[in-house]
Amino acid sequence: MLQTAQRQSKTKKPSPPHERFLEAYRWMLLTRTLEEKLVSLYRGGLITGGVYIGRGQEAVSAACGLFLQKGDIFAPLIRDQAGRSAFGEPLLDVTRTYLGSREGPMRGRDGNIHRGRPQDNQLAMVSHLGAMISVTVGALMAKRFKGEKGFIGLACIGEGGMQTGAFHEGMNIAAVEQVPLVIVATNNHYAYSTPNDREFACHDLVDRAIGYGFEGYSLDGTDLSACLEVIGGAVKRARAGRPPQLVVASVLRLSGHGEHDDASYVTEEIRREPFARDCLKVAEQTIADLNLADAKTLTEWRKEAAAKVDEAIATAQKEAPPEGDKEDWCAISVRDLVESPE
């Protein structure tokens, strides 16, 4: 897509794919800025629990969020901040959740990347990997029952999560139900500290697609233009009624599992692989090569991203935390049925 564009005059006004590329880049930039700030807050002891970032996976994730429309179902996972933002999650949801504000969507009841807004079709992940695939399938079945047409679901997973029983059941039932689903699986080459050779033994994870009745596509997840083309294509095919789609993207996780983890087990050898490139730098190189935006504009965007992040953090930091003696300790919504043994 961009190679074709590259043959055009650099002085020409960017075509729509370029605009989408830049839009995706800005979500990536915002995510990188936000997550670097979260890391620094964590290291400063200002965040309780863990911080889990998507460094190196922003291009894949941004493409996921970008192609979804209002009413689509999105099931992001641990490293999908870019997709969450592109799908419409306010930055305040992130900072409030990480900083423990009671104003956030999880109100201190759950933290970090477990947040969601199911009422707005952004599902709230559980840590048990693979579980959200079938949930997304069910949400799409509900849309079919209700006669709502044209909507798709997109669920993210990693190569680690692909090895669970829940993932297998979810993929199979998606194909049985023939729901308009896209699974974007990012192989970041480590399940916490465990490398691929102890995770699976098949030649290529995308080969599993045909076994489930999915259509499968591979992707260089460090290349934003490829992400937009392949994930955009999968979304389009799902929306058009094709069988469920599996996209397997290859990247290297450019961080620890969480910020508590120094990732010392990541070998020098793997860091030299093509998939170890930083997708943000690759995107910036493309912007420079194709003259999609000038240096001044990029500086402006960086400043703008930093200002948005700072504002969201400052707001959340001013807000009160939840308090045990004021908490509504009810795990169910029907109050008459709440147990209160003392």
Next chain:
Amino acid sequence: MSITYLEAIREAQAKLLRDDERVFIYGQDVGGTFGGAFKATKGLAKEFPGRVLNTPISEDAMVGAAIGAAIEGMRPIVEMQFADFSSIALNQILNNAGTHYWRTNVPVPITVRLPSGGTKGSGPFHSQSMESIYAHYPGLIVMTPATVEDAYTMLIEAVAIDDPVVYCEHKYLYYHLKADKLPTEGVPTGKARIAREGRDLTIVSYSAMVHEALAVAEQLAGEGFEIEVIDLRSVKPLDTNAVLASVARTGRLLCVGESFPWGGVTAEVIARVAAEGFHLLDAAPQRLNAKDTPIPYHPNLWSAHRPNAKEIARKARALLRE
């Protein structure tokens, strides 16, 4: 006309499908012309096309899909072929459905039907009673109907409740229990029922064990004892007040449950009575559960593994002597 416990479950589902377009049934072999391993959905797929759906043998995904559909406004009923297999779906039930309202403020109105409890020859993997596990986790309602009437009205109420409900229907009662007609109204969820009034001893039970307790009460009436039998109906919420009120009348408590003995519903009832009604007790409260082994296959072993009327009577007599 008479209607069985199993037919009541089928009729409740037929009514739910008829009255509420948000309802669908999802489970192994529930659809087509088969109508479920126990025929609890017999004929429903034909009567309600596209709403009674067979699934792969994927308990996790069945419940996961139900959760997603419920978030999107549906009222799914998941049939587990046997309660035992719901262990495969524990993650979705406990960690996803059970935490969802608390975490996100969005309730998950799913109903998971568990054909529960032992029948002769069913062995370790087709006989389990899982109510104590589900009751242990936050965020779930756990129903254990013991009568045809409750089987009907509680299932209808389960689907109406905005929170996840684990509905434990007892397989032994499927064909053994009959009623003349179905009720139009039921006792509210969370309220226990006095199945038989008495003044000498309270036996608290639920599900199939209620009937064993009633048999014992009848037997001991011949010996001059008046035994009160409380049917909990739902183990979560647990009607502690009804139990305490009964113990206040009798001064003696025996809890009977079919599930394994470590922890569980009977332990919970006794803990509550000991904590809140210690002064009401004239004797140490007792409980009776199945043995702490897997459930045996052979009828001779099975009938000795679960609490039975003989064992309950022995325990009751000992308590009455104290």
